[in-house]
Amino acid sequence: MKCPYCGFLDSKVIDSRPTSEGTSIRRRRECLSCQKRFTTFEMLETMQITVVKKDGSRELFDKQKLLSGLYRASNKRPIDPSAIADSIESELLNGLVSEVTTAQIGEMAMEKLKAVDDVAYVRFASVYREFKDVDTFLDELKSLRRHRPRRKKKVKDGE
Numbered sequence: 001m002k003c004p005y006c007g008f009l010d011s012k013v014i015d016s017r018p019t020s021e022g023t024s025i026r027r028r029r030e031c032l033s034c035q036k037r038f039t040t041f042e043m044l045e046t047m048q049i050t051v052v053k054k055d056g057s058r059e060l061f062d063k064q065k066l067l068s069g070l071y072r073a074s075n076k077r078p079i080d081p082s083a084i085a086d087s088i089e090s091e092l093l094n095g096l097v098s099e100v101t102t103a104q105i106g107e108m109a110m111e112k113l114k115a116v117d118d119v120a121y122v123r124f125a126s127v128y129r130e131f132k133d134v135d136t137f138l139d140e141l142k143s144l145r146r147h148r149p150r151r152k153k154k155v156k157d158g159e
């Protein structure tokens with residue numbers, strides 16, 4: 001976002017909130033060069049979030065990619081992957097950052113899955129955290145059981 005005072009291209013976001021119509025985001029920015037502040041209105045559909053990958057390379061946030069991971073994890077589970085992807089996307093857009101790491105997105109997805117479905121969570125986590133071996137995987141399962149005593153018996157889904 002170009003500074004209207006000095007033309008510098010880099011600024012930091014100091015406040016970010018959706019407009020009342022919900023179609024754009026109003027952002028207060030501070031120029032990294034002259035420190036002057038200005039306001040921008042960014043349309044939701046044109047806003048771009050940069051994702052920093054593990055190898056340091058950058059790409060634009062791709063909701064489809066996130067969705068396909070979520071679908072894989074939620075296979076035959078009673079959850080809606082697109083609702084989870086939507087809420088992650090809007091959290092990213094409403095946030096103060098324009099760059100996130102793949103790890104951060106993974107953590108967000110895991111948080112949300114954990115709240116709704118253990119099986120989907122563990123499936124997703126096993127891919128994202130790259131569990132080194134079966135023991136790590138079982139430890140994670142055990143800690144889930146400890147922290148969340150089952151209220152009622154569920155039917156196993158055969159996995």
Ligand SMILES: [Zn+2]
Binds near residue numbers: 004005033034035
């Ligand atoms: Zn400036």
